[in-house]
Amino acid sequence: MGSTSELTARPFAAVATPARPHATRLADHAVAALIDEVTLSPKPGLVDFRGRGAHRDLSWPLMCHSARTLHPAFAAMAAAGEAEGELQALRERIGAIGRDGEAAMLRATGGINTHRGAIWALGLLVTAVAQMPGRGDAGLVAARAAALARLPDRFAPAATGHKGERACRAYGVGGARAQAQAGFPHVTRAALPTLRASRERGDPEDAARLNALLAVMAELDDTCVLSRGGPTALAAVQDGAAGVLAAGGAGRAAGRRALRALEKHLLALDVSPGGAADLLAATLFLDRVEAQATA
Numbered sequence: 001m002g003s004t005s006e007l008t009a010r011p012f013a014a015v016a017t018p019a020r021p022h023a024t025r026l027a028d029h030a031v032a033a034l035i036d037e038v039t040l041s042p043k044p045g046l047v048d049f050r051g052r053g054a055h056r057d058l059s060w061p062l063m064c065h066s067a068r069t070l071h072p073a074f075a076a077m078a079a080a081g082e083a084e085g086e087l088q089a090l091r092e093r094i095g096a097i098g099r100d101g102e103a104a105m106l107r108a109t110g111g112i113n114t115h116r117g118a119i120w121a122l123g124l125l126v127t128a129v130a131q132m133p134g135r136g137d138a139g140l141v142a143a144r145a146a147a148l149a150r151l152p153d154r155f156a157p158a159a160t161g162h163k164g165e166r167a168c169r170a171y172g173v174g175g176a177r178a179q180a181q182a183g184f185p186h187v188t189r190a191a192l193p194t195l196r197a198s199r200e201r202g203d204p205e206d207a208a209r210l211n212a213l214l215a216v217m218a219e220l221d222d223t224c225v226l227s228r229g230g231p232t233a234l235a236a237v238q239d240g241a242a243g244v245l246a247a248g249g250a251g252r253a254a255g256r257r258a259l260r261a262l263e264k265h266l267l268a269l270d271v272s273p274g275g276a277a278d279l280l281a282a283t284l285f286l287d288r289v290e291a292q293a294t295a
């Protein structure tokens, strides 16, 4: 079997054809990025092609099914981005579409939260790309997504009551919302540069993607980790990920040994960097969009 990135690239290569409307092709890229992310292996603590990581209710088939279920929501957000020029109206339109997408996700998964954070991040980015036809620069797209994320949504719940929100309050961190409102700095300033530097160094694609994930894990205030393991676990994730990169990353034998040790440690702590995984999917999406724009 080829690398997992080869395994997942093929199904979508035939789908994103020029005949499909732009909004549909953007949704294709978003779904493909989510499937590439969950398939990437070996990820520490996370669901991947090998198994559940530190999760009892998530699996690779379920995450792939959830990702495909989100295609209509991403296509509708992209179409809204193309049609709506007034940003406040657009913000509330995609908020409503995102909540519908969350409901569709929960119906498809039997009530399990597989991609709530990904709907937020990729929904904003898909909408931003749709607003800038022919442009794909990650920094510009992320800045437009941030402008949307900073606008209020009168119809969003005042409080989600979710783990991420509770972790933000308990530990004084910004979480998914702040990451988007700041323009996805962990994507544009950490993951994307690491992904490209690894490729240029000749690392295999899977190793480059793992290094991009590790670059996010090394710095992110991941509320998935904080919710389960608090600041001690978050420090272990951040220090461990930085250690793998310092050992040469996933493309070097010493880095792979450090990655295996990190995975063992996170499984022992029973924590999973789900937020970093969402941002890896966002990174892979922007990487695809930039490649298409410059093709």
Ligand SMILES: CC(C)(COP(=O)(O)OP(=O)(O)OC[C@H]1O[C@@H](n2cnc3c(N)ncnc32)[C@H](O)[C@@H]1O)[C@@H](O)C(=O)NCCC(=O)NCCS
Pocket: 094, 095, 096, 097, 098, 099, 102, 116, 117, 118, 119, 120, 123, 153, 156, 157, 160, 161, 162, 163, 164, 165, 166, 174, 175, 176, 177, 179, 220, 221, 222, 223, 224, 274, 275, 276, 278, 279
């Ligand atoms: C902004 C969101 C993510 C709020 O999430 P909340 O902070 O309440 O926590 P929740 O546990 O639901 O989801 C957080 C998810 O974000 C990811 N995440 C965690 N930490 C981070 C981080 N530092 N940076 C980025 N993503 C992160 C994780 O995957 C996690 O699962 C979104 O769910 C939301 O606004 N929901 C309200 C309904 C709505 O309006 N949805 C449509 C938005 S398009």
Ligand SMILES: Nc1ncnc2c1ncn2[C@@H]1O[C@H](COP(=O)(O)OP(=O)(O)OP(=O)(O)O)[C@@H](O)[C@H]1O
Pocket: 037, 038, 045, 046, 047, 048, 053, 055, 056, 057, 058, 113, 114, 115, 116, 117, 118, 163, 224, 225, 227, 228, 272, 273, 274, 275, 277, 278
């Ligand atoms: N490959 C992945 N594996 C696990 N989580 C992922 C992955 N990719 C993205 N995520 C994100 O992380 C979230 C799962 O992290 P979380 O800690 O919330 O797991 P959970 O099982 O829902 O929570 P818990 O079991 O602690 O109640 C998903 O909702 C998704 O947004």
